Amino acid sequence: MRIDVVTIFPGYFDALELSLLGKAKSRGLIDVRVHDLRDSAHDKHRTVDDTPAGGGAGMVMKPEPWGEALDGILEDADSGAGADPVIIFPSPAGEVFNQRMARELAEEKHLVFGCGRYEGIDQRVFDEYSARGRVRLVSIGDYVLNGGEVASIAMIEAIARLLPGVVGNPESLVEESHEEDGLLEYPSYTKPANWREREVPPILLSGNHAAIAKWRREQSIERTKRVRPELLPRELDEAPRGRHAAP
Ligand code: ADE
Numbered sequence: 001m002r003i004d005v006v007t008i009f010p011g012y013f014d015a016l017e018l019s020l021l022g023k024a025k026s027r028g029l030i031d032v033r034v035h036d037l038r039d040s041a042h043d044k045h046r047t048v049d050d051t052p053a054g055g056g057a058g059m060v061m062k063p064e065p066w067g068e069a070l071d072g073i074l075e076d077a078d079s080g081a082g083a084d085p086v087i088i089f090p091s092p093a094g095e096v097f098n099q100r101m102a103r104e105l106a107e108e109k110h111l112v113f114g115c116g117r118y119e120g121i122d123q124r125v126f127d128e129y130s131a132r133g134r135v136r137l138v139s140i141g142d143y144v145l146n147g148g149e150v151a152s153i154a155m156i157e158a159i160a161r162l163l164p165g166v167v168g169n170p171e172s173l174v175e176e177s178h179e180e181d182g183l184l185e186y187p188s189y190t191k192p193a194n195w196r197e198r199e200v201p202p203i204l205l206s207g208n209h210a211a212i213a214k215w216r217r218e219q220s221i222e223r224t225k226r227v228r229p230e231l232l233p234r235e236l237d238e239a240p241r242g243r244h245a246a247p
Helices: 010-017 019-026 063-079 099-105 123-132 148-160 209-227
Strands: 002-007 031-036 086-096 110-114 134-139
Touching (some): 002 063, 002 148, 010 031, 010 148, 063 123, 086 099, 086 148, 123 134, 134 148
Parallel strands (some): 002 031, 086 134
16 A cells, blocks of 8 residues: 655654554555645745634645645546546544544555644645545544544554454454454453452353353453443443333
8 A cells, every 4th residue: 555645754664663653564564655835835944834814823734735736646647557646635634533434444555644743734635636536534532632643653554454464363463452343442451360469350261252252342342331332332231221212
Protein backbone atom coordinates (compact mmCIF):
# COMPACT_ATOMS: atom_id res chain seq x y z
CA MET A 1 0.00 0.00 0.00
CA ARG A 2 1.18 3.51 -0.80
CA ILE A 3 0.52 6.24 1.80
CA ASP A 4 1.21 9.92 1.15
CA VAL A 5 0.97 12.45 3.95
CA VAL A 6 0.85 16.23 3.55
CA THR A 7 1.72 18.18 6.72
CA ILE A 8 3.56 21.23 8.00
CA PHE A 9 5.16 19.00 10.67
CA PRO A 10 6.83 16.07 8.86
CA GLY A 11 8.67 15.19 12.10
CA TYR A 12 5.52 13.69 13.62
CA PHE A 13 5.72 10.86 11.11
CA ASP A 14 9.15 9.74 12.32
CA ALA A 15 7.03 7.60 14.67
CA LEU A 16 6.18 5.39 11.69
CA GLU A 17 9.80 4.20 11.64
CA LEU A 18 9.28 2.39 14.95
CA SER A 19 8.06 -1.09 15.80
CA LEU A 20 5.93 -3.16 13.40
CA LEU A 21 5.21 -0.26 11.05
CA GLY A 22 8.92 0.51 10.75
CA LYS A 23 9.52 -3.13 9.85
CA ALA A 24 6.61 -3.11 7.39
CA LYS A 25 8.15 -0.03 5.77
CA SER A 26 11.61 -1.52 5.48
CA ARG A 27 10.12 -4.73 4.05
CA GLY A 28 8.24 -2.72 1.42
CA LEU A 29 4.76 -3.67 2.65
CA ILE A 30 3.90 0.01 3.04
CA ASP A 31 5.44 2.85 1.06
CA VAL A 32 5.03 6.02 3.15
CA ARG A 33 5.91 9.39 1.61
CA VAL A 34 5.71 12.48 3.80
CA HIS A 35 5.43 15.88 2.08
CA ASP A 36 6.04 19.24 3.74
CA LEU A 37 3.15 21.53 2.74
CA ARG A 38 5.51 24.51 3.01
CA ASP A 39 7.43 23.20 -0.02
CA SER A 40 4.31 24.17 -1.99
CA ALA A 41 4.17 27.70 -0.52
CA HIS A 42 6.37 30.04 -2.56
CA ASP A 43 6.39 33.41 -0.81
CA LYS A 44 9.37 34.50 1.26
CA HIS A 45 7.88 33.15 4.50
CA ARG A 46 6.41 30.00 2.93
CA THR A 47 2.99 31.05 4.24
CA VAL A 48 0.31 28.36 4.50
CA ASP A 49 -2.42 30.21 6.43
CA ASP A 50 -4.39 33.44 6.37
CA THR A 51 -7.21 35.17 8.26
CA PRO A 52 -10.72 33.71 7.88
CA ALA A 53 -13.01 35.22 5.25
CA GLY A 54 -15.89 36.89 7.10
CA GLY A 55 -13.73 37.48 10.19
CA GLY A 56 -13.36 35.52 13.40
CA ALA A 57 -10.61 34.01 15.51
CA GLY A 58 -7.70 31.91 14.31
CA MET A 59 -6.26 31.23 10.89
CA VAL A 60 -7.37 29.09 7.95
CA MET A 61 -5.05 27.10 5.67
CA LYS A 62 -4.79 28.68 2.21
CA PRO A 63 -5.97 26.64 -0.77
CA GLU A 64 -3.02 27.24 -3.14
CA PRO A 65 -0.32 25.23 -1.30
CA TRP A 66 -2.81 22.38 -0.79
CA GLY A 67 -3.69 22.44 -4.49
CA GLU A 68 -0.08 22.24 -5.56
CA ALA A 69 0.83 19.50 -3.05
CA LEU A 70 -2.19 17.30 -3.80
CA ASP A 71 -1.95 17.78 -7.59
CA GLY A 72 1.67 16.63 -7.40
CA ILE A 73 0.72 13.47 -5.50
CA LEU A 74 -2.22 12.69 -7.80
CA GLU A 75 -0.13 13.19 -10.95
CA ASP A 76 2.54 10.93 -9.53
CA ALA A 77 -0.13 8.33 -8.68
CA ASP A 78 -1.46 8.49 -12.27
CA SER A 79 1.94 7.75 -13.69
CA GLY A 80 2.68 5.12 -11.05
CA ALA A 81 0.48 2.36 -9.64
CA GLY A 82 -2.57 3.72 -11.50
CA ALA A 83 -4.58 3.38 -8.28
CA ASP A 84 -7.33 5.87 -7.64
CA PRO A 85 -6.37 7.17 -4.19
CA VAL A 86 -8.66 8.01 -1.29
CA ILE A 87 -7.82 11.42 0.18
CA ILE A 88 -8.47 11.54 3.92
CA PHE A 89 -8.65 14.84 5.77
CA PRO A 90 -8.60 14.22 9.54
CA SER A 91 -11.07 16.60 11.16
CA PRO A 92 -13.17 16.64 14.32
CA ALA A 93 -16.04 17.50 11.95
CA GLY A 94 -15.71 14.24 10.02
CA GLU A 95 -17.35 10.79 10.16
CA VAL A 96 -15.97 8.78 13.09
CA PHE A 97 -13.17 6.32 12.35
CA ASN A 98 -13.70 2.76 13.53
CA GLN A 99 -12.46 -0.78 12.88
CA ARG A 100 -14.89 -1.23 9.99
CA MET A 101 -13.46 1.86 8.27
CA ALA A 102 -9.92 0.59 8.97
CA ARG A 103 -10.79 -2.70 7.23
CA GLU A 104 -12.38 -0.87 4.31
CA LEU A 105 -9.37 1.42 3.85
CA ALA A 106 -6.94 -1.51 4.19
CA GLU A 107 -8.36 -2.78 0.85
CA GLU A 108 -7.13 0.37 -0.95
CA LYS A 109 -3.87 0.60 -2.89
CA HIS A 110 -3.21 4.28 -2.17
CA LEU A 111 -4.23 6.60 0.67
CA VAL A 112 -3.42 10.30 1.00
CA PHE A 113 -3.67 12.01 4.40
CA GLY A 114 -4.02 15.81 4.38
CA CYS A 115 -3.22 17.16 7.83
CA GLY A 116 -4.92 20.46 8.58
CA ARG A 117 -3.90 22.81 11.40
CA TYR A 118 -5.32 26.01 12.86
CA GLU A 119 -9.05 26.46 12.18
CA GLY A 120 -8.91 24.04 9.27
CA ILE A 121 -8.38 24.10 5.51
CA ASP A 122 -10.22 26.36 3.05
CA GLN A 123 -13.43 24.48 2.12
CA ARG A 124 -12.68 24.82 -1.60
CA VAL A 125 -9.87 22.26 -1.24
CA PHE A 126 -12.40 19.59 -0.16
CA ASP A 127 -14.80 20.70 -2.90
CA GLU A 128 -12.11 20.58 -5.59
CA TYR A 129 -10.83 17.09 -4.76
CA SER A 130 -14.30 15.68 -4.00
CA ALA A 131 -15.27 16.70 -7.54
CA ARG A 132 -12.21 14.89 -8.90
CA GLY A 133 -12.14 11.73 -6.80
CA ARG A 134 -12.75 10.11 -3.43
CA VAL A 135 -12.39 12.36 -0.38
CA ARG A 136 -13.30 11.56 3.24
CA LEU A 137 -13.36 13.85 6.24
CA VAL A 138 -12.59 11.60 9.21
CA SER A 139 -12.55 12.17 12.98
CA ILE A 140 -10.79 9.81 15.38
CA GLY A 141 -13.14 10.73 18.23
CA ASP A 142 -15.18 13.41 19.88
CA TYR A 143 -12.36 15.59 21.13
CA VAL A 144 -10.22 18.24 19.50
CA LEU A 145 -6.53 17.81 18.67
CA ASN A 146 -4.23 20.59 17.51
CA GLY A 147 -4.08 19.20 14.00
CA GLY A 148 -4.48 16.13 11.81
CA GLU A 149 -1.03 14.62 12.39
CA VAL A 150 -1.72 12.52 15.49
CA ALA A 151 -5.09 11.46 14.04
CA SER A 152 -3.37 10.38 10.79
CA ILE A 153 -0.78 8.33 12.66
CA ALA A 154 -3.56 6.56 14.61
CA MET A 155 -5.44 5.76 11.40
CA ILE A 156 -2.31 4.69 9.51
CA GLU A 157 -1.41 2.27 12.31
CA ALA A 158 -4.94 0.83 12.51
CA ILE A 159 -5.05 0.35 8.72
CA ALA A 160 -1.49 -0.85 8.08
CA ARG A 161 -1.59 -3.56 10.75
CA LEU A 162 -4.43 -5.20 8.81
CA LEU A 163 -2.26 -5.61 5.69
CA PRO A 164 -1.02 -9.13 5.09
CA GLY A 165 2.39 -9.72 6.67
CA VAL A 166 2.50 -6.59 8.86
CA VAL A 167 1.46 -8.35 12.07
CA GLY A 168 3.43 -11.58 12.58
CA ASN A 169 0.57 -13.77 13.81
CA PRO A 170 -2.64 -13.02 11.89
CA GLU A 171 -4.66 -14.85 14.57
CA SER A 172 -3.87 -12.05 17.00
CA LEU A 173 -5.88 -9.71 14.74
CA VAL A 174 -9.02 -11.81 15.00
CA GLU A 175 -9.49 -11.99 18.76
CA GLU A 176 -8.96 -8.31 19.34
CA SER A 177 -11.52 -5.81 20.52
CA HIS A 178 -13.91 -4.71 17.79
CA GLU A 179 -13.03 -7.61 15.52
CA GLU A 180 -15.29 -10.57 14.78
CA ASP A 181 -18.36 -10.24 17.04
CA GLY A 182 -17.94 -6.58 17.98
CA LEU A 183 -17.28 -7.34 21.67
CA LEU A 184 -14.46 -5.80 23.68
CA GLU A 185 -11.46 -8.01 24.37
CA TYR A 186 -11.34 -10.20 27.49
CA PRO A 187 -8.63 -9.51 30.15
CA SER A 188 -5.23 -11.16 29.63
CA TYR A 189 -2.77 -12.59 32.16
CA THR A 190 0.72 -14.09 32.06
CA LYS A 191 3.19 -15.54 34.57
CA PRO A 192 3.72 -15.45 37.55
CA ALA A 193 0.47 -17.10 38.70
CA ASN A 194 0.59 -15.01 41.88
CA TRP A 195 1.76 -11.39 41.83
CA ARG A 196 1.36 -9.16 44.91
CA GLU A 197 -1.29 -11.57 46.23
CA ARG A 198 -3.21 -11.25 42.99
CA GLU A 199 -3.95 -14.58 41.29
CA VAL A 200 -4.32 -15.45 37.64
CA PRO A 201 -7.93 -16.75 37.42
CA PRO A 202 -7.56 -20.51 38.09
CA ILE A 203 -9.61 -21.45 35.02
CA LEU A 204 -6.81 -20.11 32.79
CA LEU A 205 -4.40 -22.61 34.39
CA SER A 206 -6.84 -25.53 34.11
CA GLY A 207 -5.82 -26.68 30.64
CA ASN A 208 -9.52 -27.03 29.79
CA HIS A 209 -9.65 -25.16 26.48
CA ALA A 210 -13.44 -25.24 26.10
CA ALA A 211 -13.93 -23.85 29.61
CA ILE A 212 -11.29 -21.17 28.97
CA ALA A 213 -12.99 -20.12 25.72
CA LYS A 214 -16.35 -19.94 27.53
CA TRP A 215 -14.86 -17.85 30.38
CA ARG A 216 -13.21 -15.46 27.94
CA ARG A 217 -16.43 -14.93 26.03
CA GLU A 218 -18.33 -14.25 29.27
CA GLN A 219 -15.67 -11.75 30.31
CA SER A 220 -15.94 -10.02 26.90
CA ILE A 221 -19.71 -9.77 27.20
CA GLU A 222 -19.57 -8.51 30.79
CA ARG A 223 -16.92 -5.89 29.94
CA THR A 224 -18.82 -4.71 26.86
CA LYS A 225 -22.06 -4.38 28.88
CA ARG A 226 -20.28 -2.40 31.56
CA VAL A 227 -18.02 -0.16 29.46
CA ARG A 228 -19.60 0.14 26.01
CA PRO A 229 -23.22 -1.11 26.22
CA GLU A 230 -24.00 0.46 22.84
CA LEU A 231 -21.66 -2.05 21.18
CA LEU A 232 -23.46 -5.11 22.53
CA PRO A 233 -24.98 -7.17 19.72
CA ARG A 234 -28.77 -7.30 19.97
CA GLU A 235 -28.90 -11.06 20.60
CA LEU A 236 -26.72 -10.66 23.73
CA ASP A 237 -28.71 -7.79 25.15
CA GLU A 238 -30.88 -9.39 27.83
CA ALA A 239 -32.27 -6.13 29.18
CA PRO A 240 -33.21 -4.13 26.11
CA ARG A 241 -32.80 -0.40 26.58
CA GLY A 242 -35.28 2.10 25.16
CA ARG A 243 -34.00 2.11 21.61
CA HIS A 244 -34.11 -1.70 21.45
CA ALA A 245 -37.58 -2.11 22.91
CA ALA A 246 -40.41 -3.09 20.59
CA PRO A 247 -42.52 -0.10 19.60
N1 ADE B 1 -8.09 17.20 14.12
C1 ADE B 1 -8.36 17.80 15.29
N2 ADE B 1 -9.10 17.01 16.07
C2 ADE B 1 -9.29 15.86 15.37
C3 ADE B 1 -9.99 14.64 15.63
N3 ADE B 1 -10.64 14.44 16.77
N4 ADE B 1 -9.99 13.70 14.69
C4 ADE B 1 -9.37 13.90 13.53
N5 ADE B 1 -8.69 15.02 13.22
C5 ADE B 1 -8.65 15.99 14.13
